[in-house]
Amino acid sequence: MISENPEVSIRLVDLKSFDDRIFQHxxxxxxxxxxxxxxxxxxxxxxxxxxxxxxxxDLGMMLLPPPIRKNQGKLTLAEMNLFKTHPREGFNLLGRFANISAQAKAFVLQHHERYNGSGYPKELSGIDIHLGARIGGLVDAYDDLVSDHPHRSRLLPHQALAVIKEGTGRLFDPDVAAHFLRIVSPYPIGSRLLLSSGEEVSVIRVAAGFLASPIVQVVSDAKGLKPDRTVLIDLASDPRFRIEKVLG
Ligand SMILES: [Fe+2]
Structure with missing residues (x-):
């Protein structure tokens, strides 16, 4: 895909050297x-x-002044208006490249549009927003929530998923959001959880269809002691255990 679009390779290399955080995102x-x-x-x-x-x-971010692009604090109204130009600026940058599809360009232009018409730059709503941009807008928002920013810490996946759930049908296409909530685990592998029975556990496996009930390994028992053997609990099949708190 990228090899067929030399302009894309150039733009991506530009973006990587320009702002590594945007590139990673x-x-x-x-x-x-x-x-x-x-x-x-x-x-x-x-x-x-x-x-x-x-x-x-986010290619259009390259045209923003660094303090606005890096979003190091609360933006003034004028700064926010400038920030909101980045989808159109990105779209304009790609406009002359005929081998970048209209669908990919629509993603760039519309990724901050929101299902209820509260987004930008055109305040499009519902299915007037290209499906690719409805998908892209949601995953962009999710990745933003779980990423550290200069002015705020990242949310844990279960917290970010709650934000997405809360925005379903309002900010995000309900069908797209429902699929997202079915494929992203609130407790990914490595998450540390406190169970209602007092054990501290670490998630070691997440099975499709049981995203909120992973298989966990006990790190310390209810008395705070490290077990002398490997103890696994399948939260999907053992009703004695439920998740009390996410520790990290
Ligand atoms: Fe953006």
Whole structure:
């Protein structure tokens, strides 16, 4: 896909050297968008457009002054208005490249549009927003929530998923959001949990269909003691245990 688009390679290398954080974010959005697109049974061509749109979606940020681009605090209204120009600036930057699809360009232009019309730059709503941008807008918002920023710490996945859930049907396409909530685990592998029975555990496996009830390994028992053997608990099949708190 990228090899067919030399302009894309150049823009991505530009972005990597320009702002590594935006580059990393774009790669994360690309992976999430393709996984979500596959869950929505999108054909291969649409998945390619999703990937391309995701990699390039914040390209317009390169034209913003660094304090606004890096978003190091609360922006003034004038600064926020400038920040909001980045989807259109990115779209304009790509406009002259005929071999970048209209779908990928729509992703770039519309990734901050929101389902209820509260987004920008055109305040589009519902299915007037291109499906790729409805997918992209959601995964962009999710990755933003779980990423550290200069002015705020990242949310844990279960907290970010709660924000997405709360925005379902309002900010995000309900069908797209429902699929997202079915494929992203609130407690990914490595999460540390406190169980209602007092054990501190670490998530070691998440099975499809049981995202909120992973298989965990006991780190310390209810008395705070480290077990002398490996103790696994399948939260999906053992009703004695429930998650009390997410520790990290
Ligand atoms: Fe953006």
């Amino acid at each position: 774009s790669v994360s959005v690309c992976i999430l968008a393709v996984v979500l697109g596959k869950s929505l049974k999108q054909p291969l061509k649409n998945l390619e457009d999703l990937a391309l749109g995701a990699l390039l979606h």
